[in-house]
Amino acid sequence: MMDEPQSTGNSDIENLPNESQDGAKERVIFTPPVDIYDSPEGLVLLADLPGVSTGTMELQIQDNKLTLLGRCQSVIPPEARLLHKEYDEGDFLRSFILSEDVDHERITARLNNGVLEVVLPRAPRAAPRKIEVKSE
Amino acid sequence: MANGILTLRGKRAAPTNAIDDQFRRHERIWGAWERSIAVPERIREDEVRADFQNGILKVHLPKAPETRPRQIQVIAGSVEGGM
Numbered sequence: 001m002m003d004e005p006q007s008t009g010n011s012d013i014e015n016l017p018n019e020s021q022d023g024a025k026e027r028v029i030f031t032p033p034v035d036i037y038d039s040p041e042g043l044v045l046l047a048d049l050p051g052v053s054t055g056t057m058e059l060q061i062q063d064n065k066l067t068l069l070g071r072c073q074s075v076i077p078p079e080a081r082l083l084h085k086e087y088d089e090g091d092f093l094r095s096f097i098l099s100e101d102v103d104h105e106r107i108t109a110r111l112n113n114g115v116l117e118v119v120l121p122r123a124p125r126a127a128p129r130k131i132e133v134k135s136e
Numbered sequence: 137m138a139n140g141i142l143t144l145r146g147k148r149a150a151p152t153n154a155i156d157d158q159f160r161r162h163e164r165i166w167g168a169w170e171r172s173i174a175v176p177e178r179i180r181e182d183e184v185r186a187d188f189q190n191g192i193l194k195v196h197l198p199k200a201p202e203t204r205p206r207q208i209q210v211i212a213g214s215v216e217g218g219m
Contacts, residue, residue, distance in 0.1 A: 002160065032162055033164045033165075034163055034164065035151065035159060035161055035162050035163065035164045036159065036160040037151065037154040037155070037158060037159045037160060037161075038154065038155045038158060038160075038162040039151075039153040039154060039155060040155065041154065043152070043160075043180050044151065044154075046151065047164075047193070048163035048164055048166060049191070050189065050191035051190050051192050052190060052191075053189075069180050075192055075194060086156065105173070111190075113188070113190065113191045114191020115189045115191065
């Protein structure tokens, strides 16, 4: 139905976050936690992406692969002196393989308080079609 | 904020539109949470402000100005005066 690709070795996507302007700095990439469930509107995917805004969120679908990439801007000013740190900053990346019955054209997504919600409606089933059988 | 302790509380509701409460994946955490942090410095508690953006809470705790040292006058005690 909705699986993650076995190998995340998609170099085209994985290299993206490290190509940020401040090139010298290696960015940490996290796998965000997600919920996936069936709803009357179709499959729903929720992902926790704290620090990501609509302007830094990329959601792309290619063939049947859905990839979410959220970039985070640091909230700690560079001149600040850290007294305590438990929270690591980084970008979020995760991909999913969509099944055939998801209607790619009608996928919608919204980002609210750092939670991404993607609704994946089911494609309407093709109506049964009679195939005329002719005799020679 | 009370007595030098900052307390944060929040609650996240579970999704309500799941069919039969069936989840194909359930990795996110829901429910109520609380955390208290003892602030090591004196804070102007009435000027604490917070903003919540993109799921990140930022709390500003302005430091209280340092109080000026106060001199305590020491007077000589009488010779017999014990403790």
